[in-house]
Amino acid sequence: MSKFEKSEWAEEGHAKQFLENADIYILERQRLFEILKSFYRYFLRNKINKRPIKLLDLGCGDGALTREILKEDPEIEATLVDGSAEMLKNAKEHLESHPNFIFIEKTFQELLEDESRGNDIIGDGFDFVVSSLAIHHLHTEEKKSLFSYIYGHLNFGGFFLNIETVKAPEDELESWYRVLWGEWIRENQENMDSPANFEYLPEKYKNNPDNHADALNTQLNALESIGFQQVDCYYKYGIFTIFGGKK
Ligand SMILES: C[S@@+](CC[C@H](N)C(=O)[O-])C[C@H]1O[C@@H](n2cnc3c(N)ncnc32)[C@H](O)[C@@H]1O
Numbered sequence: 344m345s346k347f348e349k350s351e352w353a354e355e356g357h358a359k360q361f362l363e364n365a366d367i368y369i370l371e372r373q374r375l376f377e378i379l380k381s382f383y384r385y386f387l388r389n390k391i392n393k394r395p396i397k398l399l400d401l402g403c404g405d406g407a408l409t410r411e412i413l414k415e416d417p418e419i420e421a422t423l424v425d426g427s428a429e430m431l432k433n434a435k436e437h438l439e440s441h442p443n444f445i446f447i448e449k450t451f452q453e454l455l456e457d458e459s460r461g462n463d464i465i466g467d468g469f470d471f472v473v474s475s476l477a478i479h480h481l482h483t484e485e486k487k488s489l490f491s492y493i494y495g496h497l498n499f500g501g502f503f504l505n506i507e508t509v510k511a512p513e514d515e516l517e518s519w520y521r522v523l524w525g526e527w528i529r530e531n532q533e534n535m536d537s538p539a540n541f542e543y544l545p546e547k548y549k550n551n552p553d554n555h556a557d558a559l560n561t562q563l564n565a566l567e568s569i570g571f572q573q574v575d576c577y578y579k580y581g582i583f584t585i586f587g588g589k590k
Pocket residue numbers: 347352353361365401402403404405406407408424425426427430449450451452474475476477480481
């Protein structure tokens with residue numbers, strides 16, 4: 344089983360580094376957010392009549408996804424989960440004007456253990472479950488268990504959307520995708536006039552023992568076999584994807 348406590352995300356410094364620099368090196372991060380918001384408008388805000396729409400943000404970091412969705416719908420009711428106390432502190436600060444939001448410091452592994460012991464504290468009845476760049480830290484079977492957990496916590500008609508890195512089907516493709524990512528980082532740094540240089544990151548990502556990305560097809564098949572519908576990859580650029588499905 345993967346251990347959050349042994350991962351770099353358990354280090355305060357790593358969380359800070361991500362929060363300060365994610366826009367520089369996460370490939371097309373702003374585009375990912377725009378697609379997330381379009382998805383929210385189309386499938387949730389404009390289709391579901393009930394209010395408030397209930398959101399669950401898994402591996403929320405500083406609440407970046409929840410804050411984007413709030414721009415589309417200030418009435419949402421959000422539950423944010425992260426294994427990192429540092430990240431949750433930042434999320435609470437950013438979202439302090441929403442005292443009804445629930446913040447839970449738990450790892451995904453703990454959520455699954457709690458559920459298996461009949462001690463699930465997340466509650467159910469979510470309309471939208473989102474996650475970004477967090478679930479690839481779990482091993483394949485843990486991912487499948489988390490996808491089932493998500494399905495179990497969604498309302499019928501609700502959606503799961505995962506912004507995530509995936510493993511390419513062939514090593515040669517994976518190698519090019521890393522080059523492609525590095526090229527994007529270089530271009531983005533120039534556009535942002537960034538003094539920092541993160542072109543080394545794709546290689547670091549490859550060698551990082553905390554990353555357990557699975558092939559896109561494995562994950563889409565897992566979602567389908569759990570019962571999700573409208574399962575698809577909604578966006579892809581190298582190893583960066585957005586995929587999900589509807590309950
Ligand atoms: C790359 S950050 C992304 C944060 C945020 N979703 C975003 O896109 O800005 C990954 C987040 O997942 C959290 N995380 C990683 N592994 C986790 C696990 N096993 N359980 C819970 N949270 C985890 C980290 O603490 C971190 O906040």
